[in-house]
Amino acid sequence: MRIDQGFSPDAPLHFLMALNDSPFIIPSFVSSKRVPGPPPLNFSLRSKDEALEQEASEAYIDHLRRLADEWIDSGKSRSGEGENPVERRLTPNLRELLDGWASRNKPFIGFKPSGDIVLFMPACKMDFSSPLEAARNEAVRLFATFMDSPHRSRLCKCRRCNVYYYTQRQPRGYIKNGTYCPKHRNSASANRSNLRRRIPERKRKLNLASRCWGRWPKRLTDAGTQAQWVAETVNEKLDRYCTPISRNWVTRNRAEIGAEAQLTLQGN
Numbered sequence: 208m209r210i211d212q213g214f215s216p217d218a219p220l221h222f223l224m225a226l227n228d229s230p231f232i233i234p235s236f237v238s239s240k241r242v243p244g245p246p247p248l249n250f251s252l253r254s255k256d257e258a259l260e261q262e263a264s265e266a267y268i269d270h271l272r273r274l275a276d277e278w279i280d281s282g283k284s285r286s287g288e289g290e291n292p293v294e295r296r297l298t299p300n301l302r303e304l305l306d307g308w309a310s311r312n313k314p315f316i317g318f319k320p321s322g323d324i325v326l327f328m329p330a331c332k333m334d335f336s337s338p339l340e341a342a343r344n345e346a347v348r349l350f351a352t353f354m355d356s357p358h359r360s361r362l363c364k365c366r367r368c369n370v371y372y373y374t375q376r377q378p379r380g381y382i383k384n385g386t387y388c389p390k391h392r393n394s395a396s397a398n399r400s401n402l403r404r405r406i407p408e409r410k411r412k413l414n415l416a417s418r419c420w421g422r423w424p425k426r427l428t429d430a431g432t433q434a435q436w437v438a439e440t441v442n443e444k445l446d447r448y449c450t451p452i453s454r455n456w457v458t459r460n461r462a463e464i465g466a467e468a469q470l471t472l473q474g475n
């Protein structure tokens with residue numbers, strides 16, 4: 208079923224812009240009223256409570272983001288690391304909100320000449336008497352129209368910069384490392400491969416350090432000197448492309464170096 212009356216077909220775009228704080232599309236929730244002009248003028252001016260308008264706009268965006276986040280989070284894995292946008296489901300809270308909104312505003316169906324069923328959304332009258340309530344209602348209305356678009360599984364939030372964006376194609380399934388905006392996608396995957404490379408290097412350093420640890424010429428007795436000597440000895444043995452270790456590195460990893468030395472002694 209498509210919604211194509213009583214709202215702008217640009218709803219998914221509006222939704223995205225509002226989520227990313229593009230203020231020019233935020234509706235006005237505060238009515239302007241006529242106030243008398245200063246004495247020499249004999250006409251009235253239109254005035255608005257700017258502070259209230261600002262508060263209502265913030266409430267609108269805040270509410271939209273909560274709805275979007277709850278929707279996005281419903282597709283995340285238990286650990287939160289991966290996510291599957293196709294598996295997103297309405298939480299009981301979102302269902303209650305949308306059902307409540309629908310029963311109050313009563314969208315209705317009609318038929319196109321082609322036989323397609325069309326969902327008509329009522330154009331909601333803004334309730335200027337309580338701007339904050341109107342802002343929250345308007346957020347639910349926009350979210351409701353967004354839910355009836357194919358964009359609902361294409362909406363993603365960058366794990367790095369929190370910007371919202373739509374994927375170009377429908378996601379196919381599980382995204383193991385989470386979602387990143389086009390700007391951060393490459394650096395996120397570069398970081399992951401760095402991490403993969405670093406683990407064996409660290410392991411190799413720990414191993415070398417544990418072997419050196421026991422061979423320290425015990426002329427000097429304080430642990431600081433021993434750490435310095437271990438660091439220098441390990442660095443001589445390291446491959447050229449490895450980052451050299453410092454005395455502090457040895458001190459910091461002292462427990463692991465000890466455990467590694469223990470294992471070597473046991474012949475494991």
Ligand SMILES: [Zn+2]
Nearest residue numbers: 365368388391
């Ligand atoms: Zn980003």
